[in-house]
């Protein structure tokens with residue numbers, strides 16, 4: 001998992017594709033810990049669950 005640059009669905013473990021619509025569950029970080037930079041990197045760090053278009057139905 002470490003060093004893996006792809007964003008994966010928490011349910012089926014499929015790689016999330018560019019332009020795919022996803023559902024993300026996360027806790028809003030405090031101002032001090034607010035992530036910045038690439039959204040996928042921030043999501044990998046912050047998101048509790050990432051659900052791909054197949055699994056969210």
Ligand SMILES: [Zn+2]
Pocket residue numbers: 009010011012013014051052053054055
């Ligand atoms: Zn999925």
